Amino acid sequence: MSQKLFVSAQEVAEKAGVSRSAVSRTFTSGASVSPKTRQKVLDAAEVLGYHVNHLARGLMRNESGIVCLIVSDIGTPYRSAMTRALTQQLQNSGKVAMLINTDRSDDSVDLALRQAIRYRADASIILSGLPDKSITDLCLKNGQRLVLINRDDDSEGPLKINLDDEDAAARIATAFVRAGCRKLAFANSQAGTPSLMARERGFVAAAKALGLDVIVERFGHTGYESGRVVAQQLLTRKERPDAVFCATDLLACGFMDAARHQFSMSIPDQICVAGFDDIEQASWSSYQLTTFAQPVDMIARETVSWLAGDTVQPESQSVCLHADLVWRTSIRGG
Amino acid sequence: MSQKLFVSAQEVAEKAGVSRSAVSRTFTSGASVSPKTRQKVLDAAEVLGYHVNHLARGLMRNESGIVCLIVSDIGTPYRSAMTRALTQQLQNSGKVAMLINTDRSDDSVDLALRQAIRYRADASIILSGLPDKSITDLCLKNGQRLVLINRDDDSEGPLKINLDDEDAAARIATAFVRAGCRKLAFANSQAGTPSLMARERGFVAAAKALGLDVIVERFGHTGYESGRVVAQQLLTRKERPDAVFCATDLLACGFMDAARHQFSMSIPDQICVAGFDDIEQASWSSYQLTTFAQPVDMIARETVSWLAGDTVQPESQSVCLHADLVWRTSIRGG
DNA sequence: TCGCTTTTTGCAATCCTGTGCAAATTCTGC
């Protein structure tokens, strides 16, 4: 059997001529070790290639250092940017991220949370889907922290981070009107996630307040291709809209491409377009999309600082962040 | 202290009126338990919300089920697609992915591998950077498997998966020539990673074989903005190239946007462009980029099937996969 | 050098599970 075992604290202790406890204390911050033995231990550890076994440590301390990230569609620009920011911040605070990707079903989120429990994750961060209450209760009862990002759930216990979607939608409605647009449309997917629906709701309501109707079109899941299809639906109407708010930037990219290349329309002259997320592609010169920036870094910071805090503050369990409007050239004026 | 502990096998055993071993065996596939007690255990576990502690199990079995993914620039389309495929395949085979993102330094890869050792990961998959030999040796000695994707290292032990970059580059060179191009250029970043350099090398060599020189321009790291800068450099020369092979699709997108919007050039009439990776954006109608597809799913399958195999087959430790040419309209003819 | 306080150190118990071994139970065939 060539499968050589990992080196244990025991072996380091023997090599250094000290007790196993001394080794342990050397690698535990805040423990009492004399500089002399500490050095002996470090030397021996270096030679033997010793690394603390975090499985065992997690077992004892009842704190694994693992944080579970539950995400679907991780290949998508917004999701991957969010994942990047979260893993980075987690690493900075000494945690490590376990990544589980789900399909769009809620079942798969439940399965992911079960996995998180098995590995005794200190926390789970949910970016997609909404788990069953029974399973989130289980997590909470086990002392596992829960963070819901853009999920808009009303349960007690998890930290909920959301954006001011409705307000943002209202802002873009007035921007459209100020640009002289009168026939507004909203392009959405059929995913029906809380944040997407909030944007739709906010946009329709704000338009109504301005005395305008909104054509709402929904199709498929939230991606580039759906944007093309929705463009097809909106631009073949006998009265074309002159402004479209797309629920996400990916939809907007698809919409713009179809509008330009398939319907030979000019943006923003003939039609104004806005998106949401501020993915990297929104800034590319083919799109120059006016959109709302998801404050991914702030979301990540907010998340890990809440995870680091050991006191549960009930008042801060729901955070609403502001989405800044990034003005580019897909809307006239500005 | 509201921090209630996780429920252990002990408690399940008491509730079910059996021994703790019975509980353990119920959740160990292939162990000997009578259907009767098995059911009693499962019922009790369900009621109490018991989940096997994988930290403890990993400790005992000397196999954590964790696979470490070491990636930089995870927000990037190609990297995130690769990450998605890998995590998905790992999950399917009962493993779980631990995601560590690094900056572009090799030091940070070493740090990541140390973390992998601490958590006793069964394997580490390296998508970026190249770790120091001493640390990879340590991993291997500890029985941790190593997979290098597009890294082109010549060490023994790890599984190395690469593409036929040079050959692909040669194919695109002949495609350019067939399209009537005579002034070839190669757009690269300064990252100098093995696969990027292989593409450059292959392209230059193939062009030379066809009797043509290649203008090589490199800038920054491998992203959209660098593509724009390289376009600036290439298209302000007194003799503009009429075909550009970009080392990655992101570079190509930046290049195309600059060529069109800044230099008012028409693609493919005035200049032909090709990329590498086949990121999603390459298929968007604003780009319609002819490019080589990274076989991400096949890479992922190859990786996890090698990880699942328990016998180390020395002959299969280096895999070279074929990159298919995806023909779109950024090159004339075809 | 002595007596007292402050650090260090080692022992042993603990976390939760898997598993070899022997005892106990069930099954089988007659």
Add this chain to the structure above:
DNA sequence: GCAGAATTTGCACAGGATTGCAAAAAGCGA
């Protein structure tokens, strides 16, 4: 109903670390 075979069960130890407690060592002032 019984001997023998086959299965199931429980005990106890292993795995690698942390930590309270008491003993040992070191530091310190006179």
